[in-house]
Structure formats: structure tokens, C-alpha cells
Amino acid sequence: MLREVKEKLFLCGIAIMAALAVLPLFHIIYSVAARGLPVLLKGGLKFLSGTLAPPGDGLGGIGPAILGTFILTSLASLIGLPIAVMTGVYAAEYPESILGRLTRSLLTIMMEFPTILVGLFVMQILVIPMGSYSAIAGALALAIVMMPYVAVYTEEAFKNIPFTYREAAFGLGLTRFKVVFRVLARMAKKGIVTGMLIGMAKVAGETAPLLFTAGGLNRIYFAGIDRPVGAIPLLIYNLVQQPYENYHEIAWGASLVLLLIFLAIFLPLRLSLKEVKL
Amino acid sequence: MKGEVDTFRLSLLPFCALVFGIFTLMIIIYLTASFPIFQKEGIQIYITNVWNALEDNPDKEFYGVLAAIYGSVYTSVLAVLIALPLSIGFAVFVIDYAPHKIKEPLIVVTDIMAGLPTIIYGIWGAFVLVPMLRDYIMRPLYEHLSFIPLFSFEPVGGYSFLAAGVLLGIMVTPFASSIIREAYRMVPFTYKEAVFSLGATRYEATKILLGYIRPAIIAGILLAFGRAIGETVAVSLVVGNVFNIHPSLFAPGYTISSLIANQFGNAFIYGYMVSALFAAGFFLFIIGLIVNICGLIILRRYAYAQRG
Amino acid sequence: MKVAIETVNLRIYYGRNRVIENVNLKIPENVVFAIMGPSGCGKSTLLRSFNRLLELNPNARVEGDVRLYGRSVYDMNPIEVRRKIGMVFQLPNPFPHMSVFDNVALGLKLNSLVKSKKELHKIVEWALKKAALWDEVKERLHEPGSALSGGQKQRLCIARVLAVKPKIILMDEPTANLDPISAEKIEKLICELKKELTIVIVTHSPAQAARISDYVAFLYMGKLIEVGKTKEVFEDPKEKLTKEYLTGKIW
Numbered sequence: 001m002l003r004e005v006k007e008k009l010f011l012c013g014i015a016i017m018a019a020l021a022v023l024p025l026f027h028i029i030y031s032v033a034a035r036g037l038p039v040l041l042k043g044g045l046k047f048l049s050g051t052l053a054p055p056g057d058g059l060g061g062i063g064p065a066i067l068g069t070f071i072l073t074s075l076a077s078l079i080g081l082p083i084a085v086m087t088g089v090y091a092a093e094y095p096e097s098i099l100g101r102l103t104r105s106l107l108t109i110m111m112e113f114p115t116i117l118v119g120l121f122v123m124q125i126l127v128i129p130m131g132s133y134s135a136i137a138g139a140l141a142l143a144i145v146m147m148p149y150v151a152v153y154t155e156e157a158f159k160n161i162p163f164t165y166r167e168a169a170f171g172l173g174l175t176r177f178k179v180v181f182r183v184l185a186r187m188a189k190k191g192i193v194t195g196m197l198i199g200m201a202k203v204a205g206e207t208a209p210l211l212f213t214a215g216g217l218n219r220i221y222f223a224g225i226d227r228p229v230g231a232i233p234l235l236i237y238n239l240v241q242q243p244y245e246n247y248h249e250i251a252w253g254a255s256l257v258l259l260l261i262f263l264a265i266f267l268p269l270r271l272s273l274k275e276v277k278l
Numbered sequence: 279m280k281g282e283v284d285t286f287r288l289s290l291l292p293f294c295a296l297v298f299g300i301f302t303l304m305i306i307i308y309l310t311a312s313f314p315i316f317q318k319e320g321i322q323i324y325i326t327n328v329w330n331a332l333e334d335n336p337d338k339e340f341y342g343v344l345a346a347i348y349g350s351v352y353t354s355v356l357a358v359l360i361a362l363p364l365s366i367g368f369a370v371f372v373i374d375y376a377p378h379k380i381k382e383p384l385i386v387v388t389d390i391m392a393g394l395p396t397i398i399y400g401i402w403g404a405f406v407l408v409p410m411l412r413d414y415i416m417r418p419l420y421e422h423l424s425f426i427p428l429f430s431f432e433p434v435g436g437y438s439f440l441a442a443g444v445l446l447g448i449m450v451t452p453f454a455s456s457i458i459r460e461a462y463r464m465v466p467f468t469y470k471e472a473v474f475s476l477g478a479t480r481y482e483a484t485k486i487l488l489g490y491i492r493p494a495i496i497a498g499i500l501l502a503f504g505r506a507i508g509e510t511v512a513v514s515l516v517v518g519n520v521f522n523i524h525p526s527l528f529a530p531g532y533t534i535s536s537l538i539a540n541q542f543g544n545a546f547i548y549g550y551m552v553s554a555l556f557a558a559g560f561f562l563f564i565i566g567l568i569v570n571i572c573g574l575i576i577l578r579r580y581a582y583a584q585r586g
Numbered sequence: 587m588k589v590a591i592e593t594v595n596l597r598i599y600y601g602r603n604r605v606i607e608n609v610n611l612k613i614p615e616n617v618v619f620a621i622m623g624p625s626g627c628g629k630s631t632l633l634r635s636f637n638r639l640l641e642l643n644p645n646a647r648v649e650g651d652v653r654l655y656g657r658s659v660y661d662m663n664p665i666e667v668r669r670k671i672g673m674v675f676q677l678p679n680p681f682p683h684m685s686v687f688d689n690v691a692l693g694l695k696l697n698s699l700v701k702s703k704k705e706l707h708k709i710v711e712w713a714l715k716k717a718a719l720w721d722e723v724k725e726r727l728h729e730p731g732s733a734l735s736g737g738q739k740q741r742l743c744i745a746r747v748l749a750v751k752p753k754i755i756l757m758d759e760p761t762a763n764l765d766p767i768s769a770e771k772i773e774k775l776i777c778e779l780k781k782e783l784t785i786v787i788v789t790h791s792p793a794q795a796a797r798i799s800d801y802v803a804f805l806y807m808g809k810l811i812e813v814g815k816t817k818e819v820f821e822d823p824k825e826k827l828t829k830e831y832l833t834g835k836i837w
Contacts, residue, residue, distance in 0.1 A: 009481075021364040022368070032401075086290050090287075090294050109567070109574070110297075115508070116508070120556065124556075177289075180286070207511040240400070255397070270386055469681065474642060475668055476746070477668040477697055490683050
């Protein structure tokens with residue numbers, strides 16, 4: 001009898017735990033939509049293209065932040081992707097070597113690294129010598145955050161190619177360069193591109209690495225690669241801490257924009273895959 | 279081919295070297311930037327709760343980040359306590375009980391949660407979660423049970439260790455759950471058969487099989503702790519950002535990451551604050567490294583044992 | 587002679603595929619009953635319908651009836667059924683994260699069959715002795731179950747099953763993955779155990795069936811071709827398919 005009661009309690013408990021684990025997402029999406037949508041509707045297209053309103057007065061726009069996110073993500077990809085892919089290839093091609101194994105371990109560790117520490121590091125080596133926040137600093141910080149993900153995806157993509165194709169390619173008398181970059185890379189393309197997109201989606205939403213590197217830009221759109229730049233997450237972070245009601249509204253609107261951008265990249269990606277490492 | 283230089287390998291090496299170089303440079307930078315405060319205060323930076331920022335008198339400045347360390351550990355432990363049952367429950371539910379059609383959608387939902395920009399968790403935490411916790415949990419508990427130390431701080435705004443712990447718990451659950459889920463899924467079917475053939479109820483069978491994957495659960499918890507302790511923006515928007523060491527869940531406080539985020543803006547005008555913050559960052563660096571390495575080692579050993 | 591297990595018009599489906607076709611079997615008490623046949627003919631599936639372990643597979647569907655001492659197993663709680671019928675598997679599977687002692691004690695603890703630690707120790711020792719394993723593990727009771735050799739692991743699994751004192755033990759090719767010496771030890775054990783238990787053993791080796799069983803059933807492509815006393819079936823098989831199987835024409 002007691003066993004049956006335990007059994008029923010257990011099944012209830014499991015279902016409740018599972019529900020609690022996923023419920024917050026729905027509440028979050030609902031909250032962001034409910035509070036952000038009115039702002040977007042009120043602000044219209046100008047919200048996406050305009051510059052920030054003065055405190056306490058109106059909405060203006062988050063244009064500089066959107067542009068900034070775009071610039072930062074692109075720049076970070078430019079810096080980080082080549083390094084990440086090459087590192088991933090090395091780890092895949094020489095898995096038995098000490099360096100290969102160490103690299104793989106290091107990448108796994110870096111994936112779990114507190115991102116604020118990356119921002120702090122870049123601040124020390126770039127922002128302080130340069131004397132100001134800059135887009136390049138922000139991009140570097142994001143590149144460092146992005147690299148481990150892209151590298152690990154690349155490595156897995158190469159490792160998953162059946163050995164028989166490698167044999168065939170070498171059997172044709174190709175050099176290793178050609179085998180890896182012309183033949184195998186084409187087969188691993190899907191995995192590599194997925195890794196890149198996942199990395200980009202992730203850094204587009206990052207805030208902490210940008211806190212002391214990018215600086216934020218609200219009134220003008222772009223001041224140069226060596227000058228501060230805005231980003232949506234950074235803007236939201238700053239606005240939430242301000243006491244002005246209109247700034248909170250803008251923050252919700254920007255959150256909705258960010259959420260939509262994130263889902264637009266992430267959902268198709270995730271649905272085309274079997275599993276995702278985050 | 280003997281004696282020929284492996285140009286392929288050589289061409290890739292610089293990239294690997296770069297990655298190692300960045301990591302090493304990071305350690306060096308943290309050590310050198312923390313050096314001034316270590317020289318000035320020694321271990322005191324970590325074991326005292328003091329924040330004497332003086333603009334014009336660098337010698338009299340004194341910093342101690344104990345409150346932040348306390349807060350980081352407190353909120354991360356809280357997060358893990360919340361994440362443990364939720365992630366195990368979710369994993370078991372998805373693998374054993376979920377009808378086929380909602381299995382994949384459920385997993386997609388947790389993957390979205392794992393990748394969601396943390397600032398969105400932050401704004402939701404600050405404007406939605408905190409008021410909810412304050413009105414429905416903190417105030418009632420404080421009114422009736424404030425004699426219990428855990429509930430003994432008066433919740434004013436609601437920004438507190440509890441809010442941070444709950445938010446972090448929600449954030450790291452998907453991550454812990456994916457590790458546990460994968461391990462539970464890979465339990466060889468023959469053990470499931472054996473357990474049931476002995477006449478176990480589903481509850482008992484699950485308990486035994488969870489015992490089988492215990493290393494994976496421990497690794498998941500460690501890695502979740504590592505994630506929680508490193509989280510910055512979401513926490514800094516809900517934890518209160520005051521120097522406070524108090525046992526109550528309802529008290530506001532600091533975490534190392536939120537301290538850095540919060541104080542850095544004005545740190546430059548002081549003589550030693552930057553160094554103090556770097557020292558705090560270094561501490562976080564080390565804890566994060568240790569916890570994550572332990573978690574990864576346990577997980578790897580478990581995975582190898584399975585393959586044999 | 588009492589009938590321990592009886593199947594009545596048993597049909598088993600995996601999805602749309604019928605893997606067991608109208609099997610009517612009567613397994614007497616306290617004998618070794620072998621089910622033999624070529625690989626993939628449904629022997630393991632049939633076995634798992636006896637203790638309702640088949641239900642772990644969401645694709646499996648059972649029609650017809652399985653009766654335990656006259657009572658339909660579908661009228662009983664599956665947990666009760668599995669307590670009365672023990673099972674030993676093809677790949678020895680003692681729980682690696684539990685000690686030798688705990689492995690044997692598990693069934694007892696789960697089913698609350700003992701009232702004191704002393705009683706627990708007594709029964710664990712008894713079960714290990716009955717499984718001819720006690721002498722080899724009595725100094726190693728707290729080592730993990732995975733530390734034993736293949737043959738020892740299988741005897742540990744038998745001890746695990748014996749501890750709950752079932753009336754019937756199902757064995758799914760128990761010696762398939764063991765070396766000949768361990769296999770022989772287990773076959774000897776089976777002959778010992780049949781004095782108090784009914785043992786249903788699935789085997790892909792007719793020679794094994796001939797060696798240890800009292801009754802044998804020949805299953806081919808899910809159909810029951812022939813069943814009877816082992817001596818009779820082997821010396822004078824009535825069906826052509828049985829003849830072909832026994833002479834190695836089909837395997």
C-alpha cells in the first residue's frame with residue numbers, strides 16, 4: 001500500500017518538476033511580449049532606427065544599439081571564426097597528440113568561463129592603452145567568448161566524417177591540405193556552419209564582455225572602430241538601472257527586439273539539428 | 279615521406295598557440311593587475327568585508343571583498359539546490375514518461391532557455407520575478423516566520439539573495455538537465471530490464487538507475503555551480519548590490535561578478551580599487567577553473583567507463 | 587502434474603509485425619523447460635511476456651493470455667508477477683555501482699521481505715551459496731558487482747534472483763557470453779535448482795537443451811513447431827522442421 005502511494009507521489013513529483021523547469025521560459029516570453037510589444041507599436045519603425053530619447057521624455061529609438069550589435073557580431077566573427085575553425089581542425093586531425101588533447105580540454109574549459117572576466121581582460125590590454133572604449137575591444141572580447149563553441153563544433157563535425165571517405169581522398173593522391181580543406185571540409189560544412197551560427201547567436205546576446213570594452217553609444221550611430229559602440233544587451237542593461245519610466249519602456253522594447261533576433265537565428269538552427277551543445 | 283616537414287600541421291599550430299596564448303595572457307594580466315592590492319593588503323582583500331574608497335588618499339584605501347565571495351557562494355548554492363530536483367525531474371520525465379510527441383519540443387524549450395541572452399533573464403528578473411517573490415513569498419514569510427534566521431531580513435525592494443538564487447536556478451537548470459538527461463538516456467537497457475524484473479516499482483527503479491548515473495549527476499551539479507557563480511548581468515539586476523553578509527534569504531548583497539560590474543565604472547578615480555576588483559576577478563577565475571575542471575574530469579571518467 | 591506457466595493463443599506484435607504466432611504452451615512445475623530455435627525467432631520476446639517485462643517496450647503488443655498457476659498474469663499487478671518470476675539475462679548485468687552484497691540484497695530490500703539486518707545477511711549468504719558463488723566472494727562482499735569475472739557475474743545475477751525466492755526462473759541464453767568452464771558450472775547449477783524451482787531457459791544451442799532440459803519446445807519464426815519431453819523430441823522428432831533444426835540444416 002505504502003509502495004503504491006510512493007509511486008503516485010513520485011509520478012506527480014516528476015511531472016511537477018518537469019513543468020517547473022520549462023515554465024519560466026513561457027512566462028519570460030509572455031512578459032517580454034506583453035511589455036515590449038506596446039512599445040514597438042507606439043514607437044513604430046522609428047524605434048528601430050532612431051536614437052535614444054532624453055530621460056523621462058519619449059521613446060526615440062535604439063538604432064545605434066542595433067547597428068552596434070551587428071557591427072560587433074560581424075567583427076567578432078571576422079576575428080574569432082578563422083582561429084576557432086583552424087583550432088578545431090587541429091584538434092580533429094591530431095586527436096592523439098598532446099597538444100591536440102590539451103587544446104580540446106582548454107576549449108571545453110573556456111566554454112564555461114565567466115564572460116565578465118573576458119571583458120575585464122580585454123579592457124586591460126586594449127581599452128586602457130587606447131584610452132577609450134572601442135568597437136574593436138568589444139569585438140575582441142566577443143571573439144574570445146565565441147571561439148570555444150565554434151572550435152568544438154568544428155572538431156565534432158570533422159570527427160563525424162566516416163573514415164572511408166578519408167581513405168578515398170588520400171587514395172586519390174591528394175595532399176593533406178587538399179584532403180582536409182577541399183574534400184572533408186565540404187562534408188563537414190553543415191556542422192561547421194552550425195557552430196558558427198550558434199557562436200554568433202550567443203555573442204549577439206552577450207552583455208558582460210561588453211561592459212568595459214564597447215562602452216555603449218546612444219546618440220550617434222557609428223563613431224569608428226576605435227571609438228565606443230552600442231549593443232542591444234548593453235543598452236538594456238544600462239536602461240534598466242536608470243530611474244526613468246520611459247527608459248524602462250525602451251528596455252522592454254529592446255528586449256523584445258533582442259528576443260526576436262535570437263529566436264530567429266536559434267530556432268531554425270536548433271530545429272535542423274539533433275542536439276546542441278550550449 | 280620520412281624526414282619531410284609536416285607543413286599541414288605547422289600551418290595549424292599558430293592558431294592553437296594563439297588560443298593558449300590568450301589564456302595564458304589572461305592569467306598573467308589578472309595576476310599583475312591584482313598585484314598592487316596583494317602587496318598592500320595581502321590576504322585581507324579576501325577575508326574582510328570593507329570598502330573604503332577614498333579619492334584623494336590612496337594609502338587609506340582599504341578593500342575587502344568577503345561580502346561578494348559570500349554572496350557568490352550563497353546564491354550559487356541556492357541555485358544548485360533549486361536546479362538539482364528540477365533538472366533530475368525533467369530528465370526522468372522526458373526520457374521515461376513524456377509522450378513521444380512532446381519529447382522533442384520539451385528538449386528544444388530547454389535548449390532555448392540555455393542559450394537565451396542573459397540580459398533578458400535579467401530584465402525579467404528585475405521587473406517581474408522580484409516583485410512576485412517579494413509579495414507572495416518574502417513578505418508573508420517575513421511577517422510570520424521572521425524568527426527563523428533564513429527569513430529574518432525585512433524585504434523592502436525584494437532584491438535579495440533569494441531573488442538571485444531563484445533566477446540563477448532557473449537559468450542553470452537547462453544546462454544541468456542536459457548533462458543528466460544524456461547520461462540517463464545512455465543507461466544500458468539491460469539494467470533497466472534487470473531492475474524491473476526484480477519487481478521494482480517505477481519509483482524504485484528510477485532511484486536505482488539514478489544511482490547508476492550518480493557521477494554524471496555530480497558533474498552536472500558542479501558545472502551548474504560553475505555557471506551560476508560566473509553569471510553577471512542577470513544577477514546584478516536582482517541581488518541588490520550592497521555590501522552585506524547576512525544569513526537571511528531576503529537580504530540584499532553582492533556577488534563577485536556583480537561587484538565588478540557595478541563598481542568598475544567609477545573605479546579609475548581611486549588608487550587601488552581597480553586592483554581590488556581584479557583581485558576579486560582572479561578569485562572568481564580560480565574558483566571557476568577548479569569547479570569546472572573537477573566537473574569535466576568526473577564527467578569524462580564516467581563517459582569512458584560507460585564505453586568499456 | 588501442476589502447470590506453472592501456460593500460454594493461451596499467445597500472439598505478440600512489435601508495431602505491425604507479428605513476432606509470436608498463436609503459441610499454446612504448458613510448462614510443468616519443477617522441471618527445466620528449454621525453448622530452442624534459431625536466432626531472431628522470437629524466443630526472448632516470448633520469455634519476456636511471461637513476466638510482463640515486455641511492457642517496457644512501448645511498441646510491443648500482446649494478445650491472448652499468459653497464466654501463472656492458472657491465474658492470468660494480466661489480472662495481477664505486474665510488480666507482483668515479477669516478484670514471483672525471476673529473470674537472468676544474456677549479458678550478465680549485476681549493478682556496477684552496487685557491491686556484491688547489495689546486488690543480492692536489492693530484491694529483498696525493494697520488496698520488504700526481511701525485517702532485520704541479521705535476516706538480510708542470512709538470506710544473502712544462503713542465496714550466494716545456492717548460486718555456488720559464496721566461497722568465491724565471501725571475502726569480497728563489499729566490492730562492486732563489476733569486479734567479478736563473467737561467470738561469477740552471472741552466478742551473482744542468479745543469486746540476486748534466488749534471494750527473493752521465486753517459484754519460476756526465466757533464463758535468456760544465460761551462458762551465451764560465458765567461457766565453457768563457467769557455462770558448465772551454470773548448467774550444473776540449473777540442474778540443482780530444478781529440484782525446487784521451475785526453470786524456463788531460452789537457448790540457441792540444441793546441444794545445451796539436450797544436456798540439461800526435461801522438456802523442450804522448438805520455436806521457429808514465432809511459431810511453436812514441436813514440444814515434448816526432451817528425450818522424445820531429440821530421439822524421434824515428429825515435425826520436419828524440428829528434424830532439420832536438430833540436424834543443423836536450419837540454424
